Amino acid sequence: MIRFLLRRIAHAAFLLVGVSVLAFLFSTLAPGNYFDDMRLNPQISAERLNALRAEYQVDRPMVMRYARWARALLHGDLGFSFAYNTPVAPLLWTRARNTLLLTGTAMVLVWMLAVPLGVWSAERLGRPADVALSWATGVLLIVPDLALALGLLVLAVRSGWLPTGGMVSVGFEGFSAAHKIEDVASHIVLPVIVLVASALPVLLRHVRAAVAEALEAPFLRAATAHGISRMRLLYRYALPAAAHPLIALFGFSLGTLLSGSLLVEVVMSWPGLGPFLLEAILARDLYVVIGGVLLSTLFLVAGNFVADLLLYWADPRIRAEGTGR
Amino acid sequence: MVKGYAGRGLVSRPPGFTAVDSISFSILPGTTLALVGESGSGKSSVALCVACLERATSGQIWFEGRDVAALGEKELRAVRPSLQLVFQDPANSLNPRWTVREIVGEPLLVQGGISRGDRDARTAQMLERVGLDAEYLERRAGELSGGQRQRVAIARALILEPKLLILDEVLSALDCSIQAQIANLLVELQRALGLAYLFITHDLKMAAHLADEIAVMSRGKIVDQGPTEKILQDARNPATQSLLGATLIGRESVDAVRE
Numbered sequence: 001m002i003r004f005l006l007r008r009i010a011h012a013a014f015l016l017v018g019v020s021v022l023a024f025l026f027s028t029l030a031p032g033n034y035f036d037d038m039r040l041n042p043q044i045s046a047e048r049l050n051a052l053r054a055e056y057q058v059d060r061p062m063v064m065r066y067a068r069w070a071r072a073l074l075h076g077d078l079g080f081s082f083a084y085n086t087p088v089a090p091l092l093w094t095r096a097r098n099t100l101l102l103t104g105t106a107m108v109l110v111w112m113l114a115v116p117l118g119v120w121s122a123e124r125l126g127r128p129a130d131v132a133l134s135w136a137t138g139v140l141l142i143v144p145d146l147a148l149a150l151g152l153l154v155l156a157v158r159s160g161w162l163p164t165g166g167m168v169s170v171g172f173e174g175f176s177a178a179h180k181i182e183d184v185a186s187h188i189v190l191p192v193i194v195l196v197a198s199a200l201p202v203l204l205r206h207v208r209a210a211v212a213e214a215l216e217a218p219f220l221r222a223a224t225a226h227g228i229s230r231m232r233l234l235y236r237y238a239l240p241a242a243a244h245p246l247i248a249l250f251g252f253s254l255g256t257l258l259s260g261s262l263l264v265e266v267v268m269s270w271p272g273l274g275p276f277l278l279e280a281i282l283a284r285d286l287y288v289v290i291g292g293v294l295l296s297t298l299f300l301v302a303g304n305f306v307a308d309l310l311l312y313w314a315d316p317r318i319r320a321e322g323t324g325r
Numbered sequence: 326m327v328k329g330y331a332g333r334g335l336v337s338r339p340p341g342f343t344a345v346d347s348i349s350f351s352i353l354p355g356t357t358l359a360l361v362g363e364s365g366s367g368k369s370s371v372a373l374c375v376a377c378l379e380r381a382t383s384g385q386i387w388f389e390g391r392d393v394a395a396l397g398e399k400e401l402r403a404v405r406p407s408l409q410l411v412f413q414d415p416a417n418s419l420n421p422r423w424t425v426r427e428i429v430g431e432p433l434l435v436q437g438g439i440s441r442g443d444r445d446a447r448t449a450q451m452l453e454r455v456g457l458d459a460e461y462l463e464r465r466a467g468e469l470s471g472g473q474r475q476r477v478a479i480a481r482a483l484i485l486e487p488k489l490l491i492l493d494e495v496l497s498a499l500d501c502s503i504q505a506q507i508a509n510l511l512v513e514l515q516r517a518l519g520l521a522y523l524f525i526t527h528d529l530k531m532a533a534h535l536a537d538e539i540a541v542m543s544r545g546k547i548v549d550q551g552p553t554e555k556i557l558q559d560a561r562n563p564a565t566q567s568l569l570g571a572t573l574i575g576r577e578s579v580d581a582v583r584e
Contacts, residue, residue: 217417218414218417219417219420221412222410222482225376225378225410226405226409226431226436226485227402227432227435227436228435229402229435230398237420240422315422316422316423
């Protein structure tokens, strides 16, 4: 178990270092930097600009800058944002929190829907109900997220039932606690629907396929012959037998918590990481971009790590390998 | 009894396929009926229908005075313990994640109403009965040999004290020497427990060794049926002759090599 963990952690550390180097390299190779646009601004003098360039050390070789940034990172310092003129870490954290609220809600909903529906569908494979569900998820799969988001926005504008963007209403700070929750909840509905609609078909199909395959296994037929109840067969026998691909997918959905909602956030102006990073990329706000990339990678790595742990916990066969039996 | 498979979109069988067509047989307590036939002749469909794992398309399956083919799922669950099945391949008929203790005790758990202690006691007793030591209790299915796995599968089927045991090609996945061991175990268990066997196989020789009565299947129909000696001595049907021929040629060639 310890060796298994250490190997995984070493793997993750290697990946993070690699991604940070690449992020640094690519953003340096891209032409121009944050201060180049300022040259065209007549309100900023050449001396002031040179002073800024020197202060932020943008003209030093990449290796030196990377070394400095990496050393700072070890102390939890993600660098400084040129555009906001503050440290990157708190900026990223506020945005990431909003994104996590959105994607976390969507993820919980997606899994709560996909697992029972997938099992239900697998049980009646090929029958009309299953075929109908397959068609429904097929249609959801075809409709582009963007079209769905825009369609929902149009609906919200026409009907006036739901707010059409952002995360809070004007005057949010003055609301009571209950009112605050209600306000955020009403704002979150539309983006969550879009996220659920885009993730549900894929996940549901995976659950359905995995459970359907497990149901074919002779040991499940044997359990039927023992007189097992339907629910017990489906949820205590078939679902664990189908768990492998689903756990891997669960790790993946954890991993994409930060990076999976970019488009929705931009379209529905959710103040999450997506629009923030997009802005930073366009402005070449170097350390914000690298920090964002690194944070997303960290989530992917952590998601996979959690999936590995879950697999280890769920499958005694892997456990036996780990202990060297 | 008739078993047909309707042409469903997602199931990869030819549409409107009839696997078993108008067959009829009976098995008395304590006796063995062997259902013999080449692969694809519909033997396994019969096994699944008799075990009530699949529904016969039409016809009746009488068991202890009741037509089990007509029972609802609830009533069927009460009958299931008496009708147990052992599968061909013990590698995938045992849950690979579980220990032998869990596998053999599982039918009791499923049926419910039995304490953990009783369950463990009966599990150990049943393992002994099929010739496995208690040391195997904590092994997982993947750590056993083919013969040991099949013993575990038989123990699992027997723990519910069935009246009829359906043996679907239970010897075909095993080595020759192991086949003989398991066959002898089956004979022993039948004598001790008074079980009825529906022994499904493509191996007429093994069927002759174990069965009181043989039914030969070909293309979903029973083409030849009768007491074992009669079938062997007086094989009139071409399907029986070809099955018999397969074993005879085998024996002749072995003799030829010896000489």
